[in-house]
Amino acid sequence: MRQLLRTSHVSVRFAGLCALDDVGLELGHGEILGLIGPNGAGKTTLLNVLSGFQRPTTGEVELDGRRITGWDAPRRARAGISRTFQDVRLFPHMTVLENCEAAVVGGGGTWATARDRANRALGWFDLDGSAGVLARDLPYGVERRVGMARALCARPRVLLLDEPAAGLNDDESSAMARTVRRIHEEIGCGIIVIEHDVRVILGLCDRVHVLDHGVTLRVGSPDEIRTDPEVVSAYLGAEAME
Amino acid sequence: MTSPRTPVLERGVLARGAPALARTAPAVICALLVLAVSGLALIGSETTQRTATQMLVMGVITVGTYIFVGNSGVLSFGHVVFVAVGAYATALTTIPRDLKQALLPALPGWLAELELGLPAALLISGLLSVLVAGAFALLTLRLDGMAAGIASLALLISVNVVISNWDAVTRGSQGIVGIPADLTVGATVPWLIGAIAVAMAYQLSRSGFRLRTSREDPVAAAALGVRIRRDRSIALVISAFVCGVGGGLYARFLGALTPGDVYLQLTLLTLLMLIVGGIRSLSGAVVGTLFISVLAELLRRIEAGGELGPIELHPHPGVQQLILALTLLLTLLLRPGGITSGRELGLSPPGWIGGRRRAPRTGPAVDEPEADEPEADEPEADEPEADEPEADEPEADEPEADEPAAHSNSAP
Numbered sequence: 055m056r057q058l059l060r061t062s063h064v065s066v067r068f069a070g071l072c073a074l075d076d077v078g079l080e081l082g083h084g085e086i087l088g089l090i091g092p093n094g095a096g097k098t099t100l101l102n103v104l105s106g107f108q109r110p111t112t113g114e115v116e117l118d119g120r121r122i123t124g125w126d127a128p129r130r131a132r133a134g135i136s137r138t139f140q141d142v143r144l145f146p147h148m149t150v151l152e153n154c155e156a157a158v159v160g161g162g163g164t165w166a167t168a169r170d171r172a173n174r175a176l177g178w179f180d181l182d183g184s185a186g187v188l189a190r191d192l193p194y195g196v197e198r199r200v201g202m203a204r205a206l207c208a209r210p211r212v213l214l215l216d217e218p219a220a221g222l223n224d225d226e227s228s229a230m231a232r233t234v235r236r237i238h239e240e241i242g243c244g245i246i247v248i249e250h251d252v253r254v255i256l257g258l259c260d261r262v263h264v265l266d267h268g269v270t271l272r273v274g275s276p277d278e279i280r281t282d283p284e285v286v287s288a289y290l291g292a293e294a295m296e
Numbered sequence: 297m298t299s300p301r302t303p304v305l306e307r308g309v310l311a312r313g314a315p316a317l318a319r320t321a322p323a324v325i326c327a328l329l330v331l332a333v334s335g336l337a338l339i340g341s342e343t344t345q346r347t348a349t350q351m352l353v354m355g356v357i358t359v360g361t362y363i364f365v366g367n368s369g370v371l372s373f374g375h376v377v378f379v380a381v382g383a384y385a386t387a388l389t390t391i392p393r394d395l396k397q398a399l400l401p402a403l404p405g406w407l408a409e410l411e412l413g414l415p416a417a418l419l420i421s422g423l424l425s426v427l428v429a430g431a432f433a434l435l436t437l438r439l440d441g442m443a444a445g446i447a448s449l450a451l452l453i454s455v456n457v458v459i460s461n462w463d464a465v466t467r468g469s470q471g472i473v474g475i476p477a478d479l480t481v482g483a484t485v486p487w488l489i490g491a492i493a494v495a496m497a498y499q500l501s502r503s504g505f506r507l508r509t510s511r512e513d514p515v516a517a518a519a520l521g522v523r524i525r526r527d528r529s530i531a532l533v534i535s536a537f538v539c540g541v542g543g544g545l546y547a548r549f550l551g552a553l554t555p556g557d558v559y560l561q562l563t564l565l566t567l568l569m570l571i572v573g574g575i576r577s578l579s580g581a582v583v584g585t586l587f588i589s590v591l592a593e594l595l596r597r598i599e600a601g602g603e604l605g606p607i608e609l610h611p612h613p614g615v616q617q618l619i620l621a622l623t624l625l626l627t628l629l630l631r632p633g634g635i636t637s638g639r640e641l642g643l644s645p646p647g648w649i650g651g652r653r654r655a656p657r658t659g660p661a662v663d664e665p666e667a668d669e670p671e672a673d674e675p676e677a678d679e680p681e682a683d684e685p686e687a688d689e690p691e692a693d694e695p696e697a698d699e700p701a702a703h704s705n706s707a708p
C-alpha cells in the first residue's frame with residue numbers, strides 16, 4: 055500500500071514532559087487507521103502534529119512523500135488534510151449551512167462550490183432541516199454530525215477524526231461508525247480515527263495503532279490487537295477480557 | 297460525496313431567497329434609516345442640523361471601524377489613528393493657500409501650494425490611512441484579544457505624541473485653524489451611505505466571511521484553511537480607508553483641529569457607539585451611531601438647562617457623560633451583544649427582534665425543516681467576488697459649500 059501520510063521519529067516535548075517519543079505512523083491511501091491508547095497516551099497530540107497545530111520537537115511529517123513538517127495548519131488544510139475536534143468547535147453564530155460553506159471558502163474555494171458541497175454534505179448527514187439553524191442552538195449529537203459534515207466539505211484526502219463518538223450513546227456511536235464507513239466508501243480518503251470505544255474501533259478500522267505514554271505499543275490488524283497480551287494489559291483491560 | 301442518494305438540497309438555497317435583494321437588505325435598510333434621520337434633522341434648527349452632520353461623520357468613522365473590529369472580533373483602540381491621519385491630511389490639503397502659508401510657514405512648498413476640493417482631499421486622506429494601516433498591520437496583526445487591544449492603544453498614543461509635537465506640519469497642540477467648516481447634512485449623507493456600501497461589500501466577500509469564521513473560532517478556522525493574518529490585513533486596509541475618509545470629514549466638520557480632537561475621547565465615543573449598537577453587525581454600527589448621537593444631543597440639552605417642551609430644567613452639568621457611561625455599563629451587563637446582538641436589520645422584523653432562539657431538539661437525527669428561516673445573519677454572496685471590494689469607494693460628491701456653520705463644537 056502506497057503511503058499517503060506518515061510521520062517518522064516524531065517526538066513532542068513540553069517543558070520536560072515527553073508527550074510523544076519517536077512515533078512512526080503510516081496511513082495508506084484509502085485506509086482507515088484507528089488510533090487508540092489510554093488517556094494521556096498522546097493521541098490528540100499526534101493528531102495535532104499531523105494537522106499542523108503542533109510543531110514536533112524532532113521528526114518529520116510527510117504527505118504523499120512530500121515533507122510538510124514546517125507547514126502551518128491552514129496550508130495543510132489547503133493541501134487536503136481535514137480534521138475534526140474533540141470539542142467539535144463549530145462557529146456558534148453561523149448557521150449549519152455557513153459552517154459547511156466555511157470549509158470550502160476557508161480554503162479559497164468559490165461560493166458556488168461551497169454552496170453545492172455544503173448542500174450535498176447536509177443531505178448526506180440528514181441535516182437538511184437544520185441548514186438555517188445557528189450552530190450554538192444545536193443539540194450535542196447533531197453538533198458532532200455537523201462537525202463531520204464540515205470536515206467533509208473540504209473534500210479531504212486525509213480525514214482526521216478526534217473522538218467522533220465522544221459523549222454519544224451506544225446507538226449514536228454505531229450510527230457514527232457507519233457514517234465513517236460510508237464516508238470512506240464515498241470519497242475514498244484516508245482516515246485516522248481516535249476513539250475510546252474499542253468495539254467501534256475494532257469493527258471499523260483496517261489497522262490499529264496503539265499508543266501508550268507517547269510510545270507506539272503495537273500496530274496491527276484489529277484481530278492482532280484484540281489478542282495482543284501487552285495491549286490488553288495496558289489498555290483494553292478487563293473490558294476486552296470479558 | 298457524489299452519492300446519487302443525496303439530491304442537492306434546495307431549501308438552504310431558497311432560504312436565502314431572492315439573493316441579491318436579501319443579501320444587501322441590511323445595507324439598504326441602514327441607508328434608509330440614515331436618510332430618514334437626516335431628513336428629520338433638516339426640518340430642525342441650525343443646531344440640530346449641525347448635530348446631525350456630526351452624527352453622519354461619526355457614522356462614517358464607526359462603520360469604518362466596524363469593518364475591521366466587527367468582522368475580525370479583534371478589539372482596536374487604534375482606529376482613531378486612521379481618523380487622525382485622515383483629518384490632518386484633509387485639513388492640510390483644503391485650507392486656503394494664503395491662510396496655510398501664514399499658519400504653517402515651515403510646510404514644504406508643494407504642500408503649501410496645494411488646495412484641493414473635498415472629494416480629492418478625502419481620497420488622499422483614505423490612501424494615507426491605508427499606508428499607516430500597513431505599518432499597523434506589521435506591528436499588531438500577530439496579536440489577539442487583550443494584547444491586540446493594548447498594542448493598538450500604544451499605537452494611538454504614539455501617533456498622538458507625534459501629532460502633538462510636529463509643529464511644522466500640525467502646529468502641535470495649538471492646532472490647525474481655518475479649515476473650511478462647510479459640511480452640511482446633505483453633503484455628508486452620501487459619504488456615510490458609501491461607507492455602508494463598502495462595509496456591506498466586504499462583509500459579503502469571501503475574505504469577510506473567512507474573517508468572521510476566525511472571529512468565531514480561530515482554531516477551527518485555521519483547520520479549514522483560513523489564513524487569518526491575511527484576511528485581517530485586507531479588512532484593516534479597507535477599514536483604514538473608510539476611517540481616513542471619516543477623519544477628513546471630521547476635520548471639515550470641526551473647522552479647527554487639535555491633537556485632542558482625534559484622541560481618547562473620540563476613541564471612546566466610537567467604541568461606545570459600536571458596543572451599544574452591537575459590535576458584530578453593520579446594522580449595529582449604524583443603529584449605535586444614531587442612538588448614541590440622539591441620546592447625547594438630548595442629554596446635552598438637559599445639561600444646558602432651559603425649557604424642554606413644557607418642562608423647565610435647571611442646568612445639570614455632567615449629566616451627559618454620566619448617562620452615556622451608564623448606557624455603556626448597562627449594555628455590557630444586560631445586553632452584551634448590543635442593541636442588534638449580532639443580527640442585521642433584515643426584511644423580516646421578527647428575525648432580529650425576537651432572536652433566533654430555538655429550543656434545542658434532543659430527538660433523533662432529523663430536525664424539522666424550518667422554512668420560515670429569517671434571512672441569514674450574515675448573508676453571503678453568490679458569485680466569487682474579488683477579495684478587495686475597495687474599488688467601490690464612496691462616490692465623490694461635490695460639497696455644497698454655502699453654509700458656513702461655524703457653531704461651537706457640540707461634541708458629546
